[in-house]
Amino acid sequence: MKNVTEAATPSGVVVHLDETDPAKHAAVLRNVSNLIDALEPETQIELVIHGPAIGLLLPGSPHNETVRALQNRGLVIDACQNTLRSEHITPEQLIPDAAIVPSGVAHLVLRQREGWAYLRP
Amino acid sequence: MKNVTEAATPSGVVVHLDETDPAKHAAVLRNVSNLIDALEPETQIELVIHGPAIGLLLPGSPHNETVRALQNRGLVIDACQNTLRSEHITPEQLIPDAAIVPSGVAHLVLRQREGWAYLRP
Amino acid sequence: MKNVTEAATPSGVVVHLDETDPAKHAAVLRNVSNLIDALEPETQIELVIHGPAIGLLLPGSPHNETVRALQNRGLVIDACQNTLRSEHITPEQLIPDAAIVPSGVAHLVLRQREGWAYLRP
Numbered sequence: 001m002k003n004v005t006e007a008a009t010p011s012g013v014v015v016h017l018d019e020t021d022p023a024k025h026a027a028v029l030r031n032v033s034n035l036i037d038a039l040e041p042e043t044q045i046e047l048v049i050h051g052p053a054i055g056l057l058l059p060g061s062p063h064n065e066t067v068r069a070l071q072n073r074g075l076v077i078d079a080c081q082n083t084l085r086s087e088h089i090t091p092e093q094l095i096p097d098a099a100i101v102p103s104g105v106a107h108l109v110l111r112q113r114e115g116w117a118y119l120r121p
Numbered sequence: 122m123k124n125v126t127e128a129a130t131p132s133g134v135v136v137h138l139d140e141t142d143p144a145k146h147a148a149v150l151r152n153v154s155n156l157i158d159a160l161e162p163e164t165q166i167e168l169v170i171h172g173p174a175i176g177l178l179l180p181g182s183p184h185n186e187t188v189r190a191l192q193n194r195g196l197v198i199d200a201c202q203n204t205l206r207s208e209h210i211t212p213e214q215l216i217p218d219a220a221i222v223p224s225g226v227a228h229l230v231l232r233q234r235e236g237w238a239y240l241r242p
Numbered sequence: 243m244k245n246v247t248e249a250a251t252p253s254g255v256v257v258h259l260d261e262t263d264p265a266k267h268a269a270v271l272r273n274v275s276n277l278i279d280a281l282e283p284e285t286q287i288e289l290v291i292h293g294p295a296i297g298l299l300l301p302g303s304p305h306n307e308t309v310r311a312l313q314n315r316g317l318v319i320d321a322c323q324n325t326l327r328s329e330h331i332t333p334e335q336l337i338p339d340a341a342i343v344p345s346g347v348a349h350l351v352l353r354q355r356e357g358w359a360y361l362r363p
Binding site: 010011013027030031034035037038039117118119120121 | 137139172173203223224225226227229230233234239241
Binding site: 131132134148151152155156158159160238239240241242 | 258260293294324344345346347348350351354355360362
C-alpha cells in the first residue's frame with residue numbers, strides 16, 4: 001500500500017542556483033527542461049535562486065523568455081528574501097510569478113526534509 | 122530486522138559531474154577513489170556525467186587510465202543520452218563500459234528517491 | 243507520534259566546501275550564518291572542508307574571525323584527513339576546534355545516510 005501511494009505522488013526536486021554567470025544560468029535552465037521531460041508530469045520542481053544568481057530573475061536577464069516557458073510547464077521559481085534585502089531589490093522588481101522564500105539555503109534543507117531530491121548543477 | 126537489512130546493504134552514492142575542466146575531472150576522480158577506500162566494499166557508486174563534462178568519456182581525455190582503474194574497482198560510469206544527442210556523439214565513441222542513462226539529471230533524482238546519497242564536488 | 247519525535251529532533255545539515263577561492267569561502271560562510279538564523283536552534287550544522295578549500299582552516303585565511311563566530315553559534319567544522327595528509331598539514335596547524343574526519347566525501351555520504359540534508363553552495 002505504501003509503495004502504491006509513493007508511486008502515485010513522486011517526490012519533488014529542488015534545484016540550487018547561486019552562480020552569477022549567464023552561461024551557467026542557461027545550462028541550469030536546460031537541466032530543468034530535461035527534468036520536466038524525463039520525470040512524471042506531476043513531479044514538483046523548484047528552482048531556488050539566491051546570492052549572485054538573483055540577476056536571472058531581473059528583467060535584464062537574457063533568459064527571461066526561457067524562464068517564462070518553464071514556469072508555463074510547471075516550474076516554481078523561489079527567490080531568496082535574504083538576497084533581495086542585501087541587494088536592495090524589491091519583489092516587484094523581479095520577473096512575474098517568482099515565489100519569495102525567507103532563506104534560499106534553508107528552503108533547500110526544508111524540502112529535503114520533506115523527501116525531495118536535491119540537485120546542484 | 123529492518124536495521125540488519127540496512128546494515129547489510131548500504132545505500133549507494135551518485136556523484137554529479139557536469140564541468141568541463143580536466144583539473145576538475147582529476148579532483149572528482151580522486152574523490153571517487155577516496156569514497157571507494159572509505160565506504161563498505163559493497164557500496165554502489167555511480168559517476169553521472171552530462172553536459173560539458175562528457176569529454177572525460179572520450180578517448181582524448183588525459184584521465185582514461187584513471188577511469189579504467191576506478192571501473193575495475195567497481196565504479197559505474199553513467200553518460201547522459203541527452204548530452205550525447207546534442208553533442209552528436211555515439212555511444213561507440215565513448216570509452217568502454219560506460220552505461221547510458223536517458224537523462225543525467227533525472228538519473229540523479231531517481232537514485233536519490235531510492236535512498237542513495239548525492240555528492241556534487 | 244512519529245511526527246512529534248521528528249519535530250523534536252530536526253535532522254542536521256552538511257555543507258560541502260571544496261573550492262579554493264576566498265570569495266567563495268565568504269559566500270559559503272554567509273550561507274551557513276543564514277542557515278543558523280533560519281533553522282531551529284537545535285539543528286546540527288557541519289561544514290565539511292576538503293581539497294583546495296583547506297586554506298580556510300589555516301591561520302592565514304581572511305575568514306578566521308568569521309569561522310570562530312560561527313563556531314560560537316554551534317557550527318561544527320570537519321576537516322578531511324586525506325587532504326591534511328596529501329597537503330602535509332598537521333591538525334595542530336589548523337585553527338582551533340576543527341574536527342578531523344577520515345574522508346570528507348565519505349563523511350558527507352554517512353551524514354546523508356543518517357537523514358541529514360546536503361548543501362553544496
